[in-house]
Amino acid sequence: MKLIIGNKNYSSWSLRGWLAAKQSGLHFEEITVPMLGEHWENRKQDDQFQPSSGKVPILWDGDTVIWDSLAILEYLADKVGRDRFWPKDDTARGMARAMVAEMHSSYASLRKEMPMNVRRRIKLEDISEQTKSEVVRILQLWAEARARHGSAGPFLFGTFGAADIFYAPVVSRFITYGIGVPGFAQSYMQAVWEHDWMAQWVASSEEEEWVIEQYETVG
DSSP states (O other), X not given: OXXXXXXXXXXXXXXXXXXXXXXXXXXXXXXXOOOSHHHHHHXXXXXXXXXXXXXXXEXXXXXXXXXXXXXXXXXXXXXXXXXXXXXXXXXXXXXXHHHHHHHHHOOHHHHHHSOOOTTOOOOOOOOOHXXXXXXXXXXXHHHHHHHHHOTTSSBXXXXXXXXXXXXXXXXXXXXXXXXXXXXXXXXXXXXXXTSHHXXXXXXXXXXXXXXOHHHHSOO
């Protein structure tokens, strides 16, 4: 398999696809293509990018191509067994699916005001009411998942899985922009941040030389 991703410092959707590939336990080749700029525009015309209209991540498995991070996760879950990604309990699995779907389709204000930037640290003081409400909503979901289904471990549904994969970029954003969170959320964020795969991603992000100025001037 071959996974095409964007800059690790900035590409939240690439992080989700990459964590899903790691969670699958399957071997894959990782190809990083720096976003934006002339090189990015040229690479988007490559045949490997055509199925996704030039977006990342893209997973190639032989002649099979999957784009969109959630589609990649579900494809991999079908290959290796859904229990590797989703809780076994029906009630917990239903909630995890709903949380992942909400993350996949929502939180436009948060994404705009707090773009992912793994390397940066800034206290973001001026946050819109819409973004504040989205932060509160996420914290409420985390609290409910942890309280109802998190007894088996430090992650949202106990063990690391699809919900953590999809909320990992939010953890990164909260750390980057100094978002104050309650103690249970701090513990959860620490568990995600210190996960071996996340630590690998962060280390690689810090080694990247590419800089996208529009993401460096927020705040």
